[in-house]
Amino acid sequence: MTTPQLMQEMTASLRSYKVQLDTVNQQLFHIERQDKLAAVTAKELNSYPTDHVWRSCGRAFILQEKDKYVADLSSGEAALKEQMKNLKIKQNYLETSVEKTVGNLKKVLGKNGE
Numbered sequence: 001m002t003t004p005q006l007m008q009e010m011t012a013s014l015r016s017y018k019v020q021l022d023t024v025n026q027q028l029f030h031i032e033r034q035d036k037l038a039a040v041t042a043k044e045l046n047s048y049p050t051d052h053v054w055r056s057c058g059r060a061f062i063l064q065e066k067d068k069y070v071a072d073l074s075s076g077e078a079a080l081k082e083q084m085k086n087l088k089i090k091q092n093y094l095e096t097s098v099e100k101t102v103g104n105l106k107k108v109l110g111k112n113g114e
Contacts, residue, residue: 007108014101021094028087035080042073 045066054061055069
């Protein structure tokens with residue numbers, strides 16, 4: 001493979017990695033926000049003295065036991081934590097790939113300049 005072809009291929013993969021990394025970062029931000037919202041909602045619900053609360057369901061509201069609602073929020077938080085863990089692994093992989101690709105591009109450019 002010639003040097004220009006190699007550089008084109010490396011540049012294309014670098015762009016792809018950066019786009020994927022941006023997507024992962026956005027997903028992480030969204031999941032972290034959902035996690036915080038669930039935690040705040042659970043804290044707020046636990047402060048209520050009643051045993052039943054109205055839960056939003058689209059355009060309607062459903063009367064539900066507070067403990068059931070908090071349990072649903074907790075199970076949702078566990079799922080969010082798992083998604084966050086997987087996304088952080090993917091983020092780390094993509095950051096490493098970007099760094100290595102940039103380093104390899106610099107090496108190729110350095111050899112070309114000599």
